[in-house]
Amino acid sequence: MSTPRPAPAPFNPSWGAPRDHPRAGTVTGAALLLALPAIIAAVLVGAASPLWGGVVLLLGLALTGAWVAAQGWLALRSCGARRLEPRRHPRLANILSGIAAALGLEKVSAATAPGSEAQAWLCPVGGEAVLVCSEGLLESFTRTELEAVVASLLVRRRDHRALRP
Numbered sequence: 001m002s003t004p005r006p007a008p009a010p011f012n013p014s015w016g017a018p019r020d021h022p023r024a025g026t027v028t029g030a031a032l033l034l035a036l037p038a039i040i041a042a043v044l045v046g047a048a049s050p051l052w053g054g055v056v057l058l059l060g061l062a063l064t065g066a067w068v069a070a071q072g073w074l075a076l077r078s079c080g081a082r083r084l085e086p087r088r089h090p091r092l093a094n095i096l097s098g099i100a101a102a103l104g105l106e107k108v109s110a111a112t113a114p115g116s117e118a119q120a121w122l123c124p125v126g127g128e129a130v131l132v133c134s135e136g137l138l139e140s141f142t143r144t145e146l147e148a149v150v151a152s153l154l155v156r157r158r159d160h161r162a163l164r165p
Contacts, residue, residue, distance in 0.1 A: 028068075035064045072125035076111060081123075081132050084110035089138055095150050096131060103158050105129075112138065120149050122157055129157050 038060020046053020086093040092110055100108045107128035113119070118137040123130045131153060133146075141149065 031064055031068045034067060035061060038064065069126075072123050072130070075123050076125065076130060076132065079113045079132065081111040081113040081130070084112055088112075091143060092133060092138060092146065092150075095143070095147050099147070099151050099154055103154050105154060105158060108154065108157070120153060122153050 038057060041060060042053045042057030044053075045056045084093060084096075089110075089112065092112075096108065096110050100106070108131060109128055110131045110133065111123075113132050113134050115134040116136040117134055118140055119132075119134040120137055121132055123132055131150065133149070137149065138146070
């Protein structure tokens with residue numbers, strides 16, 4: 001006799017976005033704070049030599065841009081996500097490829113994160129979106145439930161500019 005499944009959790013409208021990861025507005029605000037010293041340094045150096053002031057400004061803005069671009073990788077690393085191994089989770093690989101193709105999305109890959117809670121989110125990395133599913137979600141959800149989670153996140157990516165990498 002199988003053990004009964006626990007009752008589903010109540011609906012949470014923020015479901016799909018991890019609570020402890022930065023939002024796009026947070027990253028933008030931090031980038032502005034990082035760019036501010038570069039601008040101040042460029043103005044100070046530019047007072048003595050406009051050429052060097054321009055060099056300092058470009059260097060500071062390039063470093064700020066690199067920091068913003070690295071946030072996706074840092075978010076994946078901070079939650080312990082690993083690229084999906086299709087042999088280990090063939091069901092997720094199959095569902096992701098089918099739904100992404102049906103929605104016309106090309107640059108989507110998957111990763112798994114440790115944890116017993118059922119969590120899933122999208123993380124923009126480089127030019128693609130990485131769908132991260134916790135081990136708890138993969139172990140406890142049925143195929144239909146997993147399809148619903150993946151479809152929900154991929155439709156959000158397709159329809160909302162904020163989730164596009």
